[in-house]
Amino acid sequence: MLPTPAFAHASDRGHVLLLPTGYYVAGGALAVAASFLVLALLPPDTLDRFWRRRLPLFAFGNSFRTITSLISFAGFAILIAAGLSGSRDPLSNPLPLVIWTLLWVGLAMLQGLLGDLWSWLNPWYGPWRIISRLIGREDEAQETRLPAWLGCWPAVILFFAYAWFELIDPAPDDPARLAFAAGFYWLLTFIAMLVFGYRAWSRRCEFLTVFFAMVARFAILERNKVERDEDGRLNVCWPGAKLRAAEPLSAGGIAFLLLALSSVSFDGLSKTFFWLDLFGINPLEYPGRTALIGVGSFGLVLTFVLLAVAFLLAVVLGQRLAASRRSLGEAAGLLVWSIVPIALAYHIAHYLTALLVDGQYAVAALSDPFALGWNLFGTAGMQIEAGIVAGADSAWWLWNLQAGIIIAGHMLAVLVAHGLAWRLHPVPSRAALSQLPLTVLMIAYTVFGLWLLATPTAG
Amino acid sequence: MTDKNGFFDLSKSTLSRRTALKGLAAGAGLAVAPGFIRYSQAQSSAPVKIGFQSHRTGIGAAYGRWYEKTTAAAVKAINDAGGINGRPVEVVIEDDGTDPARGAEVVGKFATQHKTDIVFGTLFSHVVIGSAPAAGEAKIPYFVVSEGHHVASTKLNRYVFQPGITDVKSQIQSMAPWIAANAGKKVTQIFPDFAFGYDHRDYLPPALKAQGADVIAQIAIPPTESSFTKYFPQIPAETEVIYHVMVGPAVLTFVKELGEFYGSNRPQLFGFMDSLEATDINSPGLEFLDGSHFWEGSPRYAQPDDSAAQKAYRAAVGIDDNGAAVGDPKDVSTASHMFGCWETLYVVKKAMEDAGYKGPEDRAKLVEATEALTEFAEGPEHPQGPKTFNGKIHQCFGIQNISKVEGGKLKVVHKTKIEDGLYEPEGDYTTQAL
Numbered sequence: 073m074l075p076t077p078a079f080a081h082a083s084d085r086g087h088v089l090l091l092p093t094g095y096y097v098a099g100g101a102l103a104v105a106a107s108f109l110v111l112a113l114l115p116p117d118t119l120d121r122f123w124r125r126r127l128p129l130f131a132f133g134n135s136f137r138t139i140t141s142l143i144s145f146a147g148f149a150i151l152i153a154a155g156l157s158g159s160r161d162p163l164s165n166p167l168p169l170v171i172w173t174l175l176w177v178g179l180a181m182l183q184g185l186l187g188d189l190w191s192w193l194n195p196w197y198g199p200w201r202i203i204s205r206l207i208g209r210e211d212e213a214q215e216t217r218l219p220a221w222l223g224c225w226p227a228v229i230l231f232f233a234y235a236w237f238e239l240i241d242p243a244p245d246d247p248a249r250l251a252f253a254a255g256f257y258w259l260l261t262f263i264a265m266l267v268f269g270y271r272a273w274s275r276r277c278e279f280l281t282v283f284f285a286m287v288a289r290f291a292i293l294e295r296n297k298v299e300r301d302e303d304g305r306l307n308v309c310w311p312g313a314k315l316r317a318a319e320p321l322s323a324g325g326i327a328f329l330l331l332a333l334s335s336v337s338f339d340g341l342s343k344t345f346f347w348l349d350l351f352g353i354n355p356l357e358y359p360g361r362t363a364l365i366g367v368g369s370f371g372l373v374l375t376f377v378l379l380a381v382a383f384l385l386a387v388v389l390g391q392r393l394a395a396s397r398r399s400l401g402e403a404a405g406l407l408v409w410s411i412v413p414i415a416l417a418y419h420i421a422h423y424l425t426a427l428l429v430d431g432q433y434a435v436a437a438l439s440d441p442f443a444l445g446w447n448l449f450g451t452a453g454m455q456i457e458a459g460i461v462a463g464a465d466s467a468w469w470l471w472n473l474q475a476g477i478i479i480a481g482h483m484l485a486v487l488v489a490h491g492l493a494w495r496l497h498p499v500p501s502r503a504a505l506s507q508l509p510l511t512v513l514m515i516a517y518t519v520f521g522l523w524l525l526a527t528p529t530a531g
Numbered sequence: 532m533t534d535k536n537g538f539f540d541l542s543k544s545t546l547s548r549r550t551a552l553k554g555l556a557a558g559a560g561l562a563v564a565p566g567f568i569r570y571s572q573a574q575s576s577a578p579v580k581i582g583f584q585s586h587r588t589g590i591g592a593a594y595g596r597w598y599e600k601t602t603a604a605a606v607k608a609i610n611d612a613g614g615i616n617g618r619p620v621e622v623v624i625e626d627d628g629t630d631p632a633r634g635a636e637v638v639g640k641f642a643t644q645h646k647t648d649i650v651f652g653t654l655f656s657h658v659v660i661g662s663a664p665a666a667g668e669a670k671i672p673y674f675v676v677s678e679g680h681h682v683a684s685t686k687l688n689r690y691v692f693q694p695g696i697t698d699v700k701s702q703i704q705s706m707a708p709w710i711a712a713n714a715g716k717k718v719t720q721i722f723p724d725f726a727f728g729y730d731h732r733d734y735l736p737p738a739l740k741a742q743g744a745d746v747i748a749q750i751a752i753p754p755t756e757s758s759f760t761k762y763f764p765q766i767p768a769e770t771e772v773i774y775h776v777m778v779g780p781a782v783l784t785f786v787k788e789l790g791e792f793y794g795s796n797r798p799q800l801f802g803f804m805d806s807l808e809a810t811d812i813n814s815p816g817l818e819f820l821d822g823s824h825f826w827e828g829s830p831r832y833a834q835p836d837d838s839a840a841q842k843a844y845r846a847a848v849g850i851d852d853n854g855a856a857v858g859d860p861k862d863v864s865t866a867s868h869m870f871g872c873w874e875t876l877y878v879v880k881k882a883m884e885d886a887g888y889k890g891p892e893d894r895a896k897l898v899e900a901t902e903a904l905t906e907f908a909e910g911p912e913h914p915q916g917p918k919t920f921n922g923k924i925h926q927c928f929g930i931q932n933i934s935k936v937e938g939g940k941l942k943v944v945h946k947t948k949i950e951d952g953l954y955e956p957e958g959d960y961t962t963q964a965l
């Protein structure tokens with residue numbers, strides 16, 4: 073056997089291992105439990121009155137939406153070209169940095185904070201407007217030939233494929249590979265939008281739109297619908313307030329939200345010593361992604377199934393406890409909205425360090441997308457400060473920030489679930505009782521989420 | 532920082548992270564490349580293309596970043612001084628994801644798609660081992676900077692070279708004389724229970740024996756362990772030196788718990804910098820290392836007696852006196868390994884010039900010219916120190932540093948001799964067909 077030195081470096085997780093993370097886990101669990109108790113004692117309409125509050129800002133129409141989307145499309149086309157012909161280095165080519173860091177991490181955060189920017193920035197709407205006008209089928213909400221029974225399952229399947237590509241594929245960062253994947257997906261989606269209608273396809277099949285729209289439900293900005301002759305007014309609201317009016321999600325919608333959470337959780341889990349040890353893989357001699365395709369695919373499905381079973385079980389138990397006559401589908405479809413803040417919190421906490429470092433690479437790469445020596449924004453030569461996430465001090469700050477985000481996310485989830493339960497069960501005692509199993513699940517997920525960030529990991 | 536042909540633009544005074552990235556064929560580009568010295572004496576001004584198999588993502592990324600910086604600095608210096616055979620050097624980076632299967636794929640891409648002259652720069656041994664057959668098949672010289680014994684073991688193939696960094700067998704062996712003479716005669720080894728640890732387990736005892744010292748206990752720790760206190764009672768009481776080579780995220784915990792176990796009355800400690808590459812030695816938990824000793828390939832901290840070449844190398848790569856990135860003091864370098872990129876590129880330069888290398892058709896000549904090299908003098912091209920090269924096993928041999936943790940810094944207290952690290956060759960690549 074050939075000797076194999078390991079260079080698994082001590083890494084910043086090493087600093088976290090020395091922190092008293094056990095106290096945080098216990099504290100987080102207690103905080104989530106306490107928020108449940110406090111809510112149970114509050115008069116049921118307190119939260120509702122609170123959530124109804126709006127601070128109106130200003131109104132604006134949708135007229136620029138085509139323009140912003142066209143600009144975004146042009147940017148996307150440039151990025152695809154850069155992916156095909158720019159630097160082969162994934163940290164110098166803007167395509168992987170924009171997609172995996174700025175879009176998947178950065179925009180997800182902004183959506184969660186500010187609302188549905190994606191409906192203005194997606195690269196399909198503008199081109200769709202132009203082409204559909206040319207062929208005379210401009211109705212955004214046209215009758216669709218998409219069968220109703222499909223629900224939003226196509227989005228679930230596409231999101232799974234996306235998660236698989238991001239987390240399991242050997243080289244999702246490879247600029248050319250990503251350019252082909254993203255370019256093909258854009259084209260497929262665009263054709264499908266022309267065939268099946270923009271609204272139907274983007275709401276039921278285009279997974280990024282479905283994901284970003286769900287995340288935007290949590291934002292603190294809300295825009296009223298644009299009526300025939302009136303612009304949509306922008307309001308400030310409390311986080312989660314928009315979920316108050318959410319309609320129950322279909323089975324596909326439930327699956328989608330749970331998959332969004334479970335896939336990010338699996339990304340964390342898959343690198344833990346615990347997970348690797350289960351499969352006899354030495355984390356200090358991490359064999360690389362290619363060797364783990366089978367294990368990873370299995371894990372991605374497994375975490376989804378486990379989360380789905382746990383969630384449904386919690387809802388069923390809650391319905392039993394409250395002796396509810398509502399259907400499981402309605403209860404689960406409504407309560408699953410409480411997963412949104414958890415998914416968002418986990419998304420931010422999990423990708424925080426990547427955003428801080430790769431975000432810098434992205435800013436630099438955008439100045440010279442084709443590696444031609446350009447310096448469009450004056451950032452091409454900027455120093456990448458990898459030290460921002462290095463060392464014991466950074467580890468302390470990051471850990472506290474991540475733990476805070478995770479705990480806050482779960483507390484808000486309890487809050488949202490409480491508000492939604494009240495809609496299902498107008499009798500307060502029953503509403504509280506129905507929430508008990510889901511709260512236990514949320515406490516467990518808090519512990520799991522914090523453990524994922526505190527336990528030893530490979531790399 | 533790079534011009535449109537991906538060359539370094541020398542008109543900028545600071546070195547950016549963006550190395551020469553991709554190549555359109557040169558020609559016209561050179562005329563407009565600002566700051567470039569003239570290559571008029573060269574027959575062809577097409578660039579020498581170096582395929583950099585880089586750990587940009589995956590578990591090697593922390594090393595990969597510093598390998599990239601060092602490579603960029605060396606290429607800039609080489610181009611500054613007229614390139615190779617009067618031709619500029621261009622680097623094409625491909626990310627291998629620290630994944631052996633992907634590594635082999637990348638080697639194939641360099642050979643057939645990018646048509647680079649050589650492949651260079653791999654660190655992680657499993658990627659080297661996974662990629663070497665692809666290099667042999669494509670008959671493309673493959674210069675690794677891995678420190679593994681795999682090249683010197685002659686179990687790879689004739690196209691694989693490691694001329695810029697010593698191998699782990701040589702490193703371990705050359706520690707023995709100093710340990711036996713200065714630290715103690717009774718040594719207990721603590722190592723992770725897998726191949727990396729086994730190198731130390733297997734190579735140290737015979738080397739110590741030859742110096743009149745003994746390994747009295749070997750404690751193998753399961754790789755997934757994150758708490759170590761339960762292993763410490765296995766350390767024999769008469770132990771004079773603990774030789775530790777733990778790696779991974781639990782290293783800090785290991786040191787902290789060892790400190791709690793011994794308090795102020797401890798045996799001598801001797802470790803390998805592999806444990807703490809890219810990690811600040813002043814991190815909480817590492818206090819117990821004060822006064823202990825480490826192997827270092829190239830010193831992380833600037834030393835009072837640094838040569839002019841060493842100073843120039845550090846300045847070019849952009850590391851400060853503490854071995855961290857200039858302007859980003861928390862970004863600690865991988866000083867013990869990354870110098871190998873710099874030195875390897877100068878070996879490639881020398882071999883290409885000796886071979887009169889013109890293009891991929893001369894790859895076999897390049898292999899033979901590399902095998903014909905015998906020594907590299909200390910200097911700007913080899914700032915870590917002088918080296919000898921054994922063309923039969925494609926491996927260089929050099930000096931090692933033993934450094935003491937003192938006042939929160941690593942101070943070099945001993946430099947080994949090249950002879951300390953020599954061993955009998957285990958085979959001969961030159962008998963293989965080209």
